[in-house]
Amino acid sequence: MSILPKTPAAAASASTEVQARGSGRLTLTRLLRDPASIASLIAILLIIAFALCAPLIAAWTGHGPTEQFRETGLTPEGIPVGPNPEFLLGTDQLGRDVLVRLAYGAQVSLLVGVLASIVASVIGIAIGTISGFSGGIVDTVLSRTMDLVMSVPFLLCAIALVSVLGPSLSLSIAVIVFFSWTGLARVIRGQVLALRHREFVEAARSLGASRTSIMFRDILPNLVVPIIVYTTLMIPAAIVFEATLSFLGLGIVPPTPSWGNMLADAANGSLYLVAWWMVVVPGGALLALTLAFNLLGDGLRDALDPAAVSKGKRA
Amino acid sequence: MTILLDVRDLAVDIPTEDGTVHAVQHVSFSVNEGEFFGVVGESGSGKSVMVQSIMGLVPGARTSGSVLFRDRDLLSLAPEQLRSVRGREISMIFQDPLSSLHPQYTVGWQIVEQIQAHERVSAKAAKARAVDLLDRVRIPDAAARFDAYPHQFSGGMRQRVMIAMGLSLGPALIIADEPTTALDSTVQAQILDLLGEMRSEFGTTVLMISHDLGVLSRVADRVMVMYGGRRMELGAADAVLCGPAHPYTAGLLRSSSFNREPGTPLVPIGGRPPSLLAPPEGCAFRDRCPDAMSICTTKPPVRHYDDGTEVACWLESTPVEPEPPVLPPPSLIATGDDAIVTVDALRLAFPQRRGEPRVVLDDVSLEVRRGETLGLVGESGCGKTTLARAIAGLVAPTAGTVEFDGAPTANLDRAQWRDLRRRVQLVFQDPFGSLNPRRRVGSIIGDPFRIHRLASGAERRAKVQDLMELVGLNPEHYNRFPSQFSGGQRQRIGIARALALNPELVILDEPVSALDVSIQAQVLNLLDELQRRLGLTYLFISHDLAVVRHVCDRIAVMEGGRIVELGTADQVWNDPQQPFTRRLLAAAAPEIPREPRERRLLPPTGSAGAHADRHHAEQLAVEVAS
Amino acid sequence: MTRFILSRIAFGVLVLFLLSVFVFMLFYVSPSDPARIIAGDKATEELMAQIRSNLGLDRPMTEQYATFVGNLLQGDLGYSYRSSMPVSELVVSRIPVTMSLVFGGMVFWLAIGIPIGIASARHPGSARDRFGQGFAIVGISFPTFVLGMLALYLLYFVPTKLGFTLFPPSGYVPFEQSPLEWAWHLLLPWLTLALVVAAVYARLTRGQMLEVLGQDYIRTARAKGVDERRVTYVHAFRSAMPPLVTQLGIDIGLMLGGVIVIEQVFGLLGVGSLAVTAVAMQDRPVVIAIVLLGGVFVVISNLVVDTTYALLDSRVRTAAR
16 A cells, blocks of 8 residues: 655656657667667677678688688698788688688577577477466476576586587587576466465456466567566577587587687697687677676666666666 | 754656656655654655655655754755664654565564664564563564564564564654554554554654545644645644645545545546656646636745635635536436345355365355445445456355356356356556556457457447447557556546446456546546446445445445445444444544635735735635635 | 475485486487497497496496496496596596585675665665666676687786786696695686676565565664664574575585586586586596486585574474474
């Protein structure tokens, strides 16, 4: 029975005539007002374009992604050559063009990152809503399962799994999905539990709405914000996870390039100490991509959830 | 009389994402030593922001003007100096004692902390003082309760702890910000009494803020009425409340249920409060004022009356009393032998993990007659909402039966269940929580048609717009989201949704308690009118006896899961049989005597009232009557 | 509260049981043949059959699992296929390195992350906050191995090439041998670990503190005349702590099972690098042991977290009385 609005900002909005604005447009305006979000969106689009253009880059340079240039790409001592007009971003230990490999590696990173996140978020949403909405024994079993998956030392299990089944792209995605869905499932379950006791759900029930109708009409629309934000933030985590697996030699099988195994090549025998571009180029790309997704996720959260903004960022 | 707190021309601006909120606009008042000063206003009137900014508790607020307290300007004190005033010379008591006490520390620790923040005393001495304070605010077994956590106290006891803490250093001034709003009415009365006693015992001055005129009329010596961030009227409590000189105060009193004859329609103040982002020129109340004149677009003068009342208004006569709205005759007269709902020996118990099951409803029997309004009154946790849900068929009873129109509501098949859902509707308390924030109003009101597959497309839209018209909403706002409406409008949306399927019984669960008084009156009148036109039966649940008496034909009083008293509204109000009912009545707001008062308008002095003599140079006798 | 803790212990046992089934099954269905790994490529069929029989690999699956668990409960983790050392000895010898790395790193990440988070939350929107948030988002985005390699390159290789040595290249010196050398050798790994993890803590702390600082009881504390430092630390941070404790427990539990990437990059012979080697060499008993050890650490730290959580919350604590 709160008569007073809690914050001055709430008091302000309560006493303000709000114009009829669509929430989608409002979100977009807020997002476009944030330079970091715009920059990260552009960066992501550029990296996607770069990945899509990989065959074009290969054709333009005349270097295939796994082609070895032992004459021009390595010094007589067998050391990779640095950036030069022939190899714009240098070569690796086998004399392969780092630029071309970087472009093909971007395909892997984006594919794994986006695909794994989407699959994991679908599973997370399904399990989370079922768990939160059903309650009782179903909830107990499902949330115990979430606890279980979360109390597994995931990197150790992942490498054990990969070592037995043999590394592959699909296994990488499966492993990432398996260890990623729980976070969103927990968030969704918590939200559903809270929403289930909101009066508008009770109102829908008292009107005779079926459970499916309540689920899809009343509860899911309220989960859009956490789902979008969480899924966006899951992408960089999945990208790093994949790169880590590849770095440990348990992800993408060489010679197919991925940013992780490019970095593994650099680390192998501490080669990067004499060929800095082998770590700076793929490492920088990896950092740029994850940073962009993280910034975009933050920007989306602020734009979609203005309450958090007035409380935090721009208060 | 010495002035303890002198607020001059205080303005508070708060920057937000939407623009600057001018929360308080040039408010002046002074509080005399030893008095009980009340500030009354609806939400958005700026009263809370005002006192909190005096104490430097509003982050990001920009203040101007001056607040003199014992010859120091609180607004220009350095943070460290202000800190030493806070808690030692001025202490504050807040609305919700549960959220205002730190959940992770014992109450004793929190009182001791306040003492030690200002005085160098040993832990032992501080503890002894804290126990003594707890004892003085009559917390039983104070020494043992010293080590208890806030969650181990009841709401009233927690507020006592807050008061003990506030008194711990013998402050000159206590600012109480809605100290009883979150409490049950009987507890409310106890806390008000305690505040009064402590004032005489400690010689403390009290500045209390409330949205509730009834509460303030009970305790305050002088009252200031705020609206839209401005001061409207200031004067002795009985003068202001019995003979309001400002049209806003008069309107507020007219729309309060405790102040009107039962059965007569309330006279609501139309419209909505002004935006604090762009406050209007001239008088803030102009748009809603029945006395508005063309001159009201310029800043109103402050007029002084000989009884000390000060009013910021151009009006020189008594505010007019608009005619109450004319309601259509009821289309259905309730009779004793036509029950729509019969509840018989209803019992509801929730199993607990350990020990006895928790009994929520215990042997409840009652009937709701077709066409009547039955009030269900009780304090929080008495089971009234659960009873309503059981009657609606939303929770299954442990024992006993509920019959709706002669048929039991338990063990229904799918078709019967859907049928029941059409005939019984609910309107909820919280106009914010009962509407899905992510769906458009048209879709919310159209939900019943969709769920029962009764209309779709253009037909549904037309029906929804008719409903919006019916409850006084603009049908063009069909595509808006709930957040774009005010509290009162949202409650209308909830009512429209409930009426969509022509229900026979509407269960109103605290439909107005989250609304401001003037908006409450609008909604109560709307409900009354709809009942008369549509022949509805209402089950009206409320904690507020005054509201219930105003709208109900019969009243059932609940306590601890039982109905302790059931009778006509008149019987219960005038001749209560049960001690609990008497306590409730005693705690309900008293009626304000409304004798006409003689008062004279004084000639303007100084620049503040430079325009006041425009029409009448000589003194003007004003008879204030109702 | 005892009930609560008992139920958590039971859950921990369940986790370990399922984990043991998982690793066991994993290797049972594995296409690779341990006998081949032990005996080498040129071994005869008879020799391999002999080895299989010695290891009990020719017996039914349930029986093998029973033996496996039976041995496990006696602390017998078998012998490494590669070095023929007892697995327990092999793994235990690596634990001090990992523990040094984790607990040392923890000191740094808490000391960096929490103050940044608190400073951010105290002045949201300020330059300090923007800096703190920037630090956090870069830290969260930085893949650990990239940061580690950059650190080695910039702080070890470049200075060494220029003629002065700031840090040793790699390796581990036991604490009891020389505390100073121990810390000096671990400093770069610590900082690398700490920067990445501190970012998470800075964000978490900021979010929690912002939420708590908006609570009514913080306003009460200010109204009481409590000074701002005390409001921040005694009132607000006290309430912001539980999620931090949870996060810390999860992190420590996971890391004690091997800080795989950092150990790899800095050439520290900890549990994590042992795991990588064992996986590469198909050294089954070692992998099983490490995964289970990781599970044990996670379960123990969860238990510690749950207990601490209960002790930190007056509502849970008093409910037990």
